[in-house]
Amino acid sequence: MLRTLIEFREGDWKATGIRVRDLTSRESLFVRGSQGQLEQVFLNLFVQAEQSLAGAEQKSITIRTSMLAKRLLVEISFTSPSELRKPEDMAAVLGVTRSVIAGHGGEVRLIEKGSADPRFEVELPAMVKERAAPGSANGSAARDSSRQMTALVIEPDEAAQRQLLVLLAGRGFRVVPVTNSDTGLDLAQRMRFDAAFCSLHAPGLNWVELSERMHSRVGGFVLLSDGYDAELSADFEGDGRFVLPKPLQEKELERVLQLIEPPAATVIPIKTGTA
Numbered sequence: 242m243l244r245t246l247i248e249f250r251e252g253d254w255k256a257t258g259i260r261v262r263d264l265t266s267r268e269s270l271f272v273r274g275s276q277g278q279l280e281q282v283f284l285n286l287f288v289q290a291e292q293s294l295a296g297a298e299q300k301s302i303t304i305r306t307s308m309l310a311k312r313l314l315v316e317i318s319f320t321s322p323s324e325l326r327k328p329e330d331m332a333a334v335l336g337v338t339r340s341v342i343a344g345h346g347g348e349v350r351l352i353e354k355g356s357a358d359p360r361f362e363v364e365l366p367a368m369v370k371e372r373a374a375p376g377s378a379n380g381s382a383a384r385d386s387s388r389q390m391t392a393l394v395i396e397p398d399e400a401a402q403r404q405l406l407v408l409l410a411g412r413g414f415r416v417v418p419v420t421n422s423d424t425g426l427d428l429a430q431r432m433r434f435d436a437a438f439c440s441l442h443a444p445g446l447n448w449v450e451l452s453e454r455m456h457s458r459v460g461g462f463v464l465l466s467d468g469y470d471a472e473l474s475a476d477f478e479g480d481g482r483f484v485l486p487k488p489l490q491e492k493e494l495e496r497v498l499q500l501i502e503p504p505a506a507t508v509i510p511i512k513t514g515t516a
Contacts, residue, residue: 318360
C-alpha cells in the first residue's frame, strides 16, 4: 500500500525537485484495518510533508518502516525548516489522521527535535505473518491503482469534512482534505484530482473564481451549499460542475459521482490461432 502511494506521488515530487528515499521494508508487513482509511492517512501526511518543502533549499522526503516488538512504525521525514511550516496546517492534518489511527489501535505524532529533520510517526499493531489471511498481500491492496480515483475536499467544518471523507473512502477514493480554498488551488496545480468538493463558505479565494481556475484541472467541481438552493443549482450546474446540499445525502452523492467517474474499461476477448 505504501509503495503504491509513493508511486502515485513520486512523479510530481521529482518534477518539483523533491528527492524521494524509499526505505520501506522489502518484506511484507501486515496490519489489520481499513485500507481506504489508512491510504487516506498516509496520503494526507505525504501531501503535508510535500507542502512544507515549498520554500526549502534542500527538498527530500524519506519513508521508512520498521518493527518495534509487535508494533509497526512508519516514519515520514522531510527537510523543512520550522519557519516554513504552518502550525495550523500541521494541527489540521494530525487532527484528521489521529482519530483514524486511534480506531486502528495506533498512534500518530509529529516529532520535532533540535536540528533534526521533522518527521511524522505512525505506529500500528502488527500482525504476525502466519496470521495474515491467505492472499491478503495480493487482495484489495493490489487493486489497479491507475483506476483509483482521487478527490480534493475543501471544507472548514470538521463534521461535514469527516462525513464526506467517510462516504468517499467507502467508494475507494483517495481523499485529500484541506480547510481553505487557497491551499486547495495550490494542490490542484500540482496534483490531478478526479473530483473537487468545495464548501460555499471555505475561507480564501471565493468559490466563483476557484471553480473557474480549477475547471480544467479537475474532472468535476462540486459546490457544497447550505441546504437545497434551486437558484444556485440552476446558475452553476453544467459542464462538469455540480451543487450538493449539506448535510449530504448518500443517494445524491452517488448520482454526482456516477456523472464524474469515467466508464469502466470494456475487456474484449481476442481469439488467436490458425484458421
